Each structure stands twice: as C-alpha cells, then as structure tokens.
Amino acid sequence: MPEVDLVFPRAFVEFVNPADETEVMRCDLTWLTSAYMCIFGQGCAGIYADAPDTGCCTLGAHFADKEDEKRVAGFVAQLTPEQWQFHPGRAVKKKDWIETDEDGERKTLAITVDGQQACVFHNRADFAPGGPDAQPVGAGCALHGLALDQGRNPLETKPDVCWQLPIRRTFRDVEQQDGSTYTEVTIAEYDRRGWGPGGHDLDWYCSGNTEAHVAPDPVYVTNEAELTELMGKAAYDELVRHCEAHLRSRSALAIHPASRTTP
Incomplete structure (x- = not known):
C-alpha cells in the first residue's frame, strides 16, 4: 500500500x-x-532517493532557538573521534558543525561525502572507528550514539527538531467570545x-x-x-x-x- x-x-x-x-x-x-x-536502518528509504541511508538527516537540523543550540553545543564538545566520523581531531569549533542558511537561520552543517549530502553528525555506513580493518558500525547520528553511550535519552543530546520529529507541537492564542x-x-x-x-x-x-x-x-x-x-x-x-x-x-x-x- x-x-x-x-x-x-x-x-x-x-x-x-x-x-x-x-x-x-x-x-x-x-x-x-x-x-x-x-524505521531508520530498518527499511527507511530516506527523504531523497539519492540518499537512502541518511533518513531525514539529509539537510541538517535547524535550531529551535539559542537555548537549543547552546544545549547541543555542550554535547558536541563531548564527542570523540570514535563516536563522530567527521570529528575535526581537535577542540571542536562552531564552524565545524554550524552553518547559516539562505534565510539567516542557524542549523547543523550539511556536508557532501561521495556525492551524498547529510548532516555533519550523520556517521556514514562505512564508519569504522577501530581503524581500516575494523568492522563498520553502520550509519547513524553521532549525538544519538553519544546519548546511548552515556545512558541518556537521545532527546537530551540532539537538536529539538530531531527528537520531536515526527511529532509536531504548535501554539495558537485563542480569544473566545466572552473576551477570555x-x-x-x-x-x-x-x-x-x-x-x-x-x-x-x-x-x-x-x-x-x-x-x-x-x-x-x-x-x-x-x-x-x-x-x-x-x-x-x-x-x-x-x-x-x-x-x-x-x-x-x-x-x-x-x-x-x-x-x-x-x-
């Protein structure tokens, strides 16, 4: 169907x-x-046909607000090269993982590797942190993996939009006929x-x-x-x-x- x-x-x-x-x-x-x-990794086709392994991580994640960005930054600083495929190998700077889109909104950096674009925190399927002879650990979010390694719920480490999707919360101010x-x-x-x-x-x-x-x-x-x-x-x-x-x-x-x- x-x-x-x-x-x-x-x-x-x-x-x-x-x-x-x-x-x-x-x-x-x-x-x-x-x-x-x-069903990421279990049949997810990805939002774009040319990036089936990246799920909905293809474009990077927009931050909800400054607090969202600040919270995530604290966990990015804790990532190691063994957890994050694209770790810079030194103290992480904002330019390593944040960019501004055409509308001036801040988001996680999207990078293209072997013709596939995805969020910089999206470890590719060939990620083998144990070295060239190690078994690849498979594709997935480095921040999600960090949460699991630390015994946390991933909603603590990931940008708001990532852990909320596909639940959507919206707000609306309502004025009733009695003025309340x-x-x-x-x-x-x-x-x-x-x-x-x-x-x-x-x-x-x-x-x-x-x-x-x-x-x-x-x-x-x-x-x-x-x-x-x-x-x-x-x-x-x-x-x-x-x-x-x-x-x-x-x-x-x-x-x-x-x-x-x-x-």
Whole structure:
C-alpha cells in the first residue's frame, strides 16, 4: 500500500493542561494511537532517493532557538573521534558543525561525502572507528550514539527538531467570545506539510507510509519521553487516559489509514 493521503478523518481531543489552566491541549488521537515507528536502518528509504541511508538527516537540523543550540553545543564538545566520523581531531569549533542558511537561520552543517549530502553528525555506513580493518558500525547520528553511550535519552543530546520529529507541537492564542483567552497547544503528526512547501517534493516520507506503521505499541507509548517533554508530565498522564479510551472505542474512521494494514 502506498503513502496515504494527507487529508483523512481524524479524532482530536481537547483538555485543559492540569499543570497550567491557561493552556488547552489539542491532541490528535488518530496519530497518537497509530502504529507508527521510526524505521531508520530498518527499511527507511530516506527523504531523497539519492540518499537512502541518511533518513531525514539529509539537510541538517535547524535550531529551535539559542537555548537549543547552546544545549547541543555542550554535547558536541563531548564527542570523540570514535563516536563522530567527521570529528575535526581537535577542540571542536562552531564552524565545524554550524552553518547559516539562505534565510539567516542557524542549523547543523550539511556536508557532501561521495556525492551524498547529510548532516555533519550523520556517521556514514562505512564508519569504522577501530581503524581500516575494523568492522563498520553502520550509519547513524553521532549525538544519538553519544546519548546511548552515556545512558541518556537521545532527546537530551540532539537538536529539538530531531527528537520531536515526527511529532509536531504548535501554539495558537485563542480569544473566545466572552473576551477570555487561552493558549492552544496542538500535538499532532509532523506530516509532509510540516516541512513547508518543500515537503511535498520529498521522494519518500515516513509518517504516512504503511512501511513505518509496524510498531507493536502505539505512538503515545513508544514516544512517552518525547511527549512528556513536549507537554509536561501532568498533561501526558491525561493524554494517556484519553488515548486508552480512544483505543477501546474508536471507529474505523478514527484509525490512521497507514496503520490499518497492521495487526
């Protein structure tokens, strides 16, 4: 079955954030109870056909803000040549891993090696830190590997956009007819549209592709750490209650169409 359409019936739930009465959480139950999982290295075709091994790391990652960049910088300084294929072999400088795009936004550096472009932290499939005779460790993110080596969750070491994808959090200020206001926080699927106009030109994309909807547990379970970071513990606990109720009662229309082929 090919990638499903971007528009299809979804079930959303809204509830007040138990930890902040000024926020209303608006959550896509159809997405959060889907069988999606990241299949990097397990069938991911990459967002561009000419870079199948780089997943969605082809362009580098834009920083959410200065705090995001500062946090990542602290972990970049801890990377060793054994963990990062493109380590400069000396004290790391910002020019080794940060660039500014055409719009003046700061992001991780994208480099081209053997005709394939990817984030500078993306270790290529031939990376063999033990020397030329060593067995390659395979492709993957150096910052992700650092987290695993240190017993951390990768959301601590990677840029925000990297660990959030393909969950998308957006904010909207809402003014009601009685003059009261609240902040609407939407937790939903980061589909092609989340990438901007260029998202429609990606050769392959995971969130709506049936090949990636193979997880034994739903997104709200497998991405507990990420959702807790995005929503807060109290709001996540409330989300779990709604997701469980949705799973017990959902109709066929409320199932993510990419997940309908899974058991």
